[in-house]
Amino acid sequence: MARVRITHVESFKVFAPGARPNFAWREGLRGGPADGLVAVLRLHTDEGIAGVAVAQNRASAVVLEDLVGRLLREELVGTDPLERERIWHRMWELDRTEEFPIWLIGLVDSALWDLAGRLYGAPTWELLGGFRRDIPAYASTSTFASLGEYLEVVTQCIELGYPAIKLHAWGDARRDAALCTAVREHVGAGFPLMYDGSAAFDLADAVYVGDALSEAHYLWYEEPMREFNVTAYKWLVDRVRVPLNVAETSDGVHMNTADFIASGCATFVRTSTELRGGFTGAMRIAHLADAFRLRAEPHGNTVYARHLCMAIPNCSYYESLVTTNPVHREFGVDENGMVKAPTAPGVGLPVGPEYPKELESYVVDLAGDPLSCDTSIRHSAAS
């Protein structure tokens, strides 16, 4: 293929409504985003093919506009967008003085992988190294009001076909431990359960909850503490039996994940495009984990996570959010709890002539209704 060049770089501010009804990851930690502007990055080439990526962070639109105008346009115009690895390293070099927000490297990289998929006429997950064409989804709950309501939600999730459930709870060690024990009794032995602490605890409370999860045979114990201190996690893993799932949000991305792994505290690691440096960073982490015989579990219910799930051999599930009672099964999760591989070229975001108008409606759906994040599925379902 003749060399391709990026000809221009655009940033858009696209209105995205907040989650309705709103929800929380735990008490004091809002889950659903507020109304706001999100960033859309579009890269054009002299081949006439564009790549696009969308951020979900509500600060992203303002930040991206600044960075494109001041730095990224000059950096990217004239470069070959297929040199994703070189550009990714270049972004880390720029990060040394700019201190990019964690999603920014991911946004540029994801647009490049979208562009490559459109150029080759293949979905991005195939270019990443296709591993599977469907995967089970776990129901990932937000916070509900009472133990009774959690049990109602869990029952509905199982009836809707979800083969595994992860609880986000209140962030109170005693109440959360009792909840996790009660949910295990409710679903019976053998049903895969996970728990996500959303960084609520110090070490003492993390151990208390970890003991309950160990007793109840939870599959993983995710992010009980802020992830800045790897030593604290090492001390936790020395005190509890339940396997830890770590390094979802920590700065330093693959380099930081490497330290979590080297410390011996990781059985699972988190990976994502938005918090782990795009597809390039997310796959690097997955392969790093694989070499150590660990699993790398994609974070979040995005179209990006769907691509990662199809490309990463050492992952178990797609994360599907359950934030309402009554429970609605996410768009694209079938009655057996399975999610299918995206089929459109690239990531599958629209880049037609109507863009960003077309994307505006897409982003509205993405943010307001996390059930419909894959336009390739939506388009084929509609036709």
Ligand SMILES: [Mg+2]
């Ligand atoms: Mg998490």
